[in-house]
Amino acid sequence: MAEVKPAAKALEDALALLAAGEVVALPTETVYGLAGDATNGEAVARIFEAKGRPRFNPLIAHVSSLAMAEDIAHIDPLSARLAEKFWPGPLTLVLPLRESAGIHPLVTAGLDTIALRMPRGFASGLIERLGRPLAAPSANRSGRVSATTAAAVAEDLGDRIRLVVDGGPTPVGVESTILKVEDGRLRLLRPGGVTAEEIEAAIGVAVERRDNAAIEAPGMMLSHYAPGAAVRLGVSSLQPGEALLAFGPRRAAGWERAVATKNLSGRGDLREAAANLFSFLKDLDRHGAKTIAVEPIPFDGLGEAINDRLKRAAAPRGEHRD
Known part of the structure; x- marks a missing residue:
C-alpha cells in the first residue's frame, strides 16, 4: 500500500521516486494529481497504468516558472497576459509545442500542442527541485470522482502507487479551466477553477465556447495523431x-x-x-x-x-x- 506522508516531510521522498521514473500522488490547489516526469515515457506510461485510463488522452504538463513554460511552448502575447494574471493558479493554457521541448509524446497524445499549468504550493516546489515538468492528471482511477484529499487518493490508488503526499483538502476542488488562444480569440476548452467571467474581466477579451470541437486538450479526447501512412x-x-x-x-x-x-x-x-x-x-x-x-x-x-x-x-x- 502507498505511504501517506505529510507534505512538510515528503519532498525528498517524492523527488527520489520521480527521478527514478515512478509516479507520486500530490496536492495541488485544484485536485490531487498523479504526477510523473513529463520527459520520461515509462513514467508517463505508469500514470496511465495506475489510473487504468482506457485511452492515451493528452495530459497537462505542470511547470514551476514562466521560463520553464517558454522552454516547452511558444507563448503568444494574449496567452502571456493570461499567464501573468492567473499563474500560479487553476488555469491551463493550450499552446504550440516547441520541437526542442523534450516532452514525451505520450503527454501530448501525438498532438503538436501542449496543455501547460503552473500550480501553487508543494507541487510548484517539487517541480522546481526536479528541474523538469510533471505530467499530472487527477489522482483517481479513470472514470471515478477526482480526489480532493489524500485519504481519497489512498483509498482509490493506494494499491497501485508508492507515495501519497498529504497537503490537506484542496482549496479549489475542481479541475483547472483550459483555454486556447486562436487568432487573437479566446476559446474555452474546459470550464474549471477560473470562471469565464473572471477571465473576461481581467483580460478584456470575450471567452468563446464551441460545441463538438475536435480534441485539443485533456478531458476532450476524440481523436489522436494518425500517421500519413x-x-x-x-x-x-x-x-x-x-x-x-x-x-x-x-x-x-x-x-x-x-x-x-x-x-x-x-x-x-x-x-x-x-x-x-x-x-x-x-x-x-x-x-x-x-x-x-x-x-x-x-x-x-x-x-x-x-x-x-x-x-x-x-x-x-x-x-x-x-
Missing part, C-alpha cells in the same frame, strides 16, 4: 512496401522485406511499448511507406490503451473518431 493491424505476414511496427520477440512472416522496422518492446513489455508508441509511429511514417503493418499486441493492462490508439490510427481518413 495507412495502418494495418494484427498482421501475421508483411506485404511488399510496408513498414513494420513490431512487438515482442517473434516476427511476422516476411519481416525482412519491411521498408523499416521498429519494435515497441522486444521483450513484450507493455509499459515499454506504451512509452514508444507515438514516437515509433512517427519514425516509421518518415520512411515513406504507404502502409504501416502492426503485429498483434495483447489487450490486457496497457495493451487496451495501445490497441485503442492503434485502432484510431487505422480508421479511415476523414472520420471524426470517438
Whole structure:
C-alpha cells in the first residue's frame, strides 16, 4: 500500500521516486494529481497504468516558472497576459509545442500542442527541485470522482502507487479551466477553477465556447495523431512496401522485406511499448511507406490503451473518431 506522508516531510521522498521514473500522488490547489516526469515515457506510461485510463488522452504538463513554460511552448502575447494574471493558479493554457521541448509524446497524445499549468504550493516546489515538468492528471482511477484529499487518493490508488503526499483538502476542488488562444480569440476548452467571467474581466477579451470541437486538450479526447501512412493491424505476414511496427520477440512472416522496422518492446513489455508508441509511429511514417503493418499486441493492462490508439490510427481518413 502507498505511504501517506505529510507534505512538510515528503519532498525528498517524492523527488527520489520521480527521478527514478515512478509516479507520486500530490496536492495541488485544484485536485490531487498523479504526477510523473513529463520527459520520461515509462513514467508517463505508469500514470496511465495506475489510473487504468482506457485511452492515451493528452495530459497537462505542470511547470514551476514562466521560463520553464517558454522552454516547452511558444507563448503568444494574449496567452502571456493570461499567464501573468492567473499563474500560479487553476488555469491551463493550450499552446504550440516547441520541437526542442523534450516532452514525451505520450503527454501530448501525438498532438503538436501542449496543455501547460503552473500550480501553487508543494507541487510548484517539487517541480522546481526536479528541474523538469510533471505530467499530472487527477489522482483517481479513470472514470471515478477526482480526489480532493489524500485519504481519497489512498483509498482509490493506494494499491497501485508508492507515495501519497498529504497537503490537506484542496482549496479549489475542481479541475483547472483550459483555454486556447486562436487568432487573437479566446476559446474555452474546459470550464474549471477560473470562471469565464473572471477571465473576461481581467483580460478584456470575450471567452468563446464551441460545441463538438475536435480534441485539443485533456478531458476532450476524440481523436489522436494518425500517421500519413495507412495502418494495418494484427498482421501475421508483411506485404511488399510496408513498414513494420513490431512487438515482442517473434516476427511476422516476411519481416525482412519491411521498408523499416521498429519494435515497441522486444521483450513484450507493455509499459515499454506504451512509452514508444507515438514516437515509433512517427519514425516509421518518415520512411515513406504507404502502409504501416502492426503485429498483434495483447489487450490486457496497457495493451487496451495501445490497441485503442492503434485502432484510431487505422480508421479511415476523414472520420471524426470517438
